[in-house]
Amino acid sequence: MADTTPPWWRRGPVVAAVVVLILLTELIIGWRPLMEAIDQLRTPQWNWVAGALVAEVASMGSYARMQRALLRGAGTKVQVRKHVALAYAAHSLSATLPGGPVFSTTFNFQHMRRFGASPAVASWCIALSGVLSTGALVVIGAVFGILTRSTGSWQTLLTYMGGALLVALTVRLLAQHPEWLIRPARLLLSGANRIRRRPPAAGHARLAGFVDQLRSVRVRPLDFAYAVLLAVANWLLDALCLWMCCIAVGADDIGPAPLVIAYCAGMAAASVPIVPGGLGVVDGALILGLVAGGLATGSAVAAVVLYRLISFGFIIGMGWLVWAVMRARARTPRGVPAR
Structure with a gap:
């Protein structure tokens, strides 16, 4: 019988110990900026905090609508609320579990099948949404990199845009x-x-x-273009949440372009699945980027803590609640009301 014991680096206690070690290291190194950040977090501007929360919710909604546009273009029409619920639950699985992207992909696939999509359409939608999302982040980083003159030239932007478009069109062509x-x-x-x-x-x-x-997958060009715009909106609204968090704690000494560059660096760090949710890794990349963009260390820490409370704490918490509801409904037989 095959040994199904996970390797030592994927076991729960080891992952928890790594997370605790990273957090303790950050705490020791950044104790003084952390104290300054706590002072700023005690009296945030709540109207900007509310705005950041709205921007983050809109970001999640954009991603859900992107997947809906791809499924609708392939002939499967689903209510928006179901796609939004799926986006929240799948995001929480991906961000918090060891090996989360695998669980998230499986969860997405199973529920798209329940929505009525064929296995091929569901697989195609998940693959293309990932390609569009990654390509959109690359293009946004290239655009704002050129605006801050931190990359070579417009030829660099055209290369990034061409590469992202080529990958997306290749996936679409292979589906056809x-x-x-x-x-x-x-x-x-x-x-x-x-x-x-x-x-x-x-x-x-x-x-x-x-x-x-x-x-049978034939996505109309209009649906495809709409999905591309939603993929870009997903990232920009998330970056807007970070910007509003900066203003909420009084850290408004950074321009839009440096802030988006710092944001893209943080999201790139999030793609490396070292620890669940990128704890420590994403925060460090965001803080370094904001400091490089002109913020004081304490202000950058305060802004990132507030941003992560919204984008990680609130959104992930909502996602797990949605997951619990979806799981309960999936277990309830038809015709029997859920309690």
């Missing part, structure tokens, strides 16, 4: 012509079957059925 993938996919599957000591043709029939489903 999935037969191009049949031969290489069969070769890979046959190789995997040999390693697993199974018949060479095992799974080929399922692969052919999956490709037939994928042939």
Whole structure:
């Protein structure tokens, strides 16, 4: 029987110890700025805090609507509230669990299937939404990098934009012509079957059925363009939340371009799954970026703490509540009211 014990670096106590060690190190190194930040956090401007909260909620809504636009373009129409609930729950799974992106992708796939999407359409939507989201962040970072003259030239921007567009169009083109993938996919599957000591043709029939489903994916250009705009809006609204948090604690000595560059650095750090939620890693990258943009260390710490309380604490908390409700409803048989 195969050993299913996870490697030592993925075990709960080890992950918890790493998180605690990182937080203690940050606490020791940044004790003085932390005290200054606490002073600023005691009397925030609550109207700007409310604005930051609205911006973060709108950011989550943009991501949910992006996935809805892709599914709708592929022929599956779902209510907005269901997509928003899915976005919150999946985000919480991804941000807080070890190996969270795997759980999040599975959760997304299962619920898109319940929405009525075929396995091929659900897989395609999840893949393309990830490509669009990553590409949008790259383009935003390139644009604001040029505005601050921290990158080479407009040729750099065009390269980034062209690369992001090429990847997105390639995924879309492969969805329209999935037969191009049949031969290489069969070769890979046959190789995997040999390693697993199974018949060479095992799974080929399922692969052919999956490709037939994928042939039905035809997203209208208008829906695709709308999804691209929503992917950009998702990041910009999140950055707006950070900017409002800066103003709320009196740290308004940074311009929009340096702030967005700092934000993109923090989000790039979040893509490295060292610890759940990027605790310590994202915060450090954001603080360093804001300080480089002109803020005092104490002000940068206060702004980032407030931003993370909203974007991580509040949003993740809401996501877990939504996940609990969705799980309870999924377990409730039809015709039986949920308590």
